[in-house]
Amino acid sequence: MKKIKPWLYLAPAILFLGFFMVYPLIDVFIYSFEEGYNSASQTFRGIGLYNYMYVLRDPYFIQALKNTFILVIITVPLSTGIALLIALGLNSIPKLKDLFQTIFFLPYVTNTLAVGLVFMILFKKTAYSEGLVNMLITGLGGSAIDFMDGPYWAKMFVLCFYTVWIVLPFKILILTSALASVDENLYKAAKIDGTSRFRIFTRITIPMISPMIFYLIITGFIGAFKAYSDAVALFGTDLNAAGMNTIVGYIYDMLYGNGGGYPSYASSAALILFAVVLTITCINLTISNSGKD
């Protein structure tokens, strides 16, 4: 009787997680090795690594992988750095801190697609307008750039800009509270000892909030690798045509996209993404742990 009780208490969670997390995970794993799977007849020809070979050779996947990596490498450090600067700024204006914190937090509660629309207005060329940013560029004497349908770097720039902007609020929030939780006496002690502001920042502030910075970097990496909706909000659903697909976008396309119906390829791509995220997270954790001692 004693042995059953704990399992009874755990049963709802185990059943729920089992159905919606563990089973699909195992299923994805199996799918990824089933060659020539036919979703209509639910049959397959054999078991092997063909799906992986296919995905890794698919130029659309390579493009998606490249896009995702560029996005991760640019936006994670940039957004964390900018968030830190803004958080430091906020902390130095205690009177207006709450007001600005609220303003900075607004993008976080705004719908992704609504933000995408705003970016359209900023960047998209239409029959009637060049877009706000282009008006600025031409106003300053430059020549207009087609951000949404133009060169790859321009589209990438918009995507990165968008991603940084949308993840900033959360990071600012986390970092302002991290900064506020640093013991005031540490700063007083440093001041008495004549520590320069730069040294206070590098030797006290940064180490004291480093757990939060690492948290933001790790979750930032994971989040950026899983980016999809941002690209859709900016470039529409046919991301392959725009050349702006991401790994998750590729997985989605394989499942439901134009024609769709390739769960095996989607599963392989998902597992490749999983392997990449796992590797990067392990590297991150190793770095953050080695910084501790």
Next chain:
Amino acid sequence: MKIVLDHLTKRFSNRTKGLDDIIAVNDFNFEIPDGKLIGLLGPSGCGKSTTLNLISGLEKATSGKIWFGDDDVTDLPPENRGVGLVFQSYALYPHLTARQNIMFPLQNLKGKDKLTKEQMNEKVLEAAHLVQIERYLDSKPNQMSGGQQQRVAIARALVKLPRVLLLDEPLSNLDARLRLATREEIRRIQQETKLTTVFVTHDQEEAMSISDMIVVMKDGIMQQIGRPQDVYDHPVNLFVAKFLGNPPINVFDGKIENGAIVIGNERILEIEGPEDQEVYVGIRPEGFIVDESGPFHVNKKQIEIMGRDTSIVATHPNMISESIRIIVTLDSRDELPSTVGFRLKPGKVEIFAKDTENNIEYSVRESV
């Protein structure tokens, strides 16, 4: 380094509109002699920490001046005053080892004061030796006990050879046993370094035990400054009398009448000097001598024997406090009657004016 506070005042504007400013430190005017250990003593909110912050430079004075020797440091920022400050919470940098913590102030030195690595290490070892924490130099603060952390904090304050050492409630985060040891430690370090040291405490026993001088404060106003025993023996007012001493002084409603201190209808002490008036009478717990034929009687409530002390807890119709505590030495566990008679030691009886609560001087009339 002698410290002089010259009409020092610190006023905080009240955040709630319409309320008066808070005067944390009101017209402080005293001198701390060179090389002495001074205790700033008072209940919480009396302005003692503010005073310390003014001396350290973390707070700017509203008016008045602070002198370190012949230097006017009133407008100097903390780093140029040459003070070492030990915080109540120690404020050690948690991510640095004890060694790195102690070295931190040295690494700030610039220009001609800049030290080489070897010089720094030497100074760190010297400071660590002084506070006896050499063994823990490579531990992080969270691996050390409260007492060890505090020694590190003191070493960090001392390593840059300050002119003045300031300690904010240095003992209040330690447990009782450690507190005794640490206060002697602070005394030893102070005497070895001969630094003018100011420490803040709300614990009168702590202040009395190690200070060369104590400054008693209340509501931002300095009450009395002097050697601990002098202040204890001659408190200037009722507040100081009540604040010093454990158990506290027993206070009664009384009066001066026909050359005697009278409580109720008993003439407890024949005196000369003051005119007839209503007064508060304070009698130290150790000022009683059991004497059946003595002039003063109280109602015994219970006897508490704690080690060498026997205290009689008693009541009296004219007492101001909840009960009276009397410390006596009883050789045999004498059965005391329910009403106990006492003679009083004259030096242990103080009288205070009803209106100002200031001490009234008197002399004892020798009985013929």
